[in-house]
Amino acid sequence: MLAEACRQRKLWEKVGLSDQVPIAVNVSVRQFEDDLFLKYIGTVLEHTGLKGYQLELEITESIMQNLENSTIILNQLKERGILISIDDFGTGYSSLSYLKHLPIDKIKIDKSFVDDITSHSNQGIxxxxxxxxxxxxxxxxxxxxxxxxxxxYFLRNNQCKIGQGFLFSKPIPAGQIETYLLTTKSGSQFY
Structure with a gap:
């Protein structure tokens, strides 16, 4: 999946969508802790011609179970310029004290919290x-x-400038995304 995502990202770059199309790939804890994981990432980047900064890896908070090893791997990924996101933030093993020490670029607020904005008594707190x-x-x-x-509206009013979801689009096959991105004009970073 990682190799295919990088290959597709490179194809989009060739048609002029390089700055508009982020490519993010979910990585499981098992993959993340595999001894060959870093080598595999390097091989995929080399074979596809993708630069490290053009790839984002989405990890879950469960990598914090082995914080020492995770920190080493994350730092090596960052040395390659790869972006790191914590996916489903707030649903796992997070410790706020660890976050400040990890080389994380992004956190993704889990859908369950976004659902609570309009349906729960806490009103999105x-x-x-x-x-x-x-x-x-x-x-x-x-x-x-x-x-x-x-x-x-709630997210924008609270300074969250990037989002994703069915409000913007249902999942689109790779063969159709190029046309969609070239014809859709959006003044926001929400996608």
Whole structure:
């Protein structure tokens, strides 16, 4: 999956979508802790011609179970310029004290918290807290699973500038995304 995503990203670059199309790939804890993981990443980048900064790896908070080893791997990925996101933030093993020591670029607010913006009595306080914390720690904050305009307005009003979800588009096959991106004009970073 990683190799195919990098190959597709390179194809989009060739048609002029390089700055518009981020490519992010989820990595499981098992893959992350594999002794050959770093070598495999290097091989994929070399074979596809993709630069490290053009790839984002999405990891879950569960990598913090082995913090020492994870920190070494994350630092080696960062040396290659690879972006690192914590996916489904707030649902796993996070410890705020660890976050400041890890070379993380982005945190992705889990859809379950975004759902609470309009359906729970706390009125999005958890989302606001995650956004504030992330921005104060200089992370890019991304909201996942945006489905309603009310969620979008809440997120924008609370300084979350990047989001994804069905409100913007359902998943699109790679063969159709090029046309979609070339014909869709959006003044925001929400995708």
């Amino acid at each position: 958890m989302v606001k807290t995650i956004i504030d914390m992330g921005l104060n720690m200089n992370f890019t904050v991304i909201a996942e699973g945006i489905e309603t305009k009310e969620q979008l």
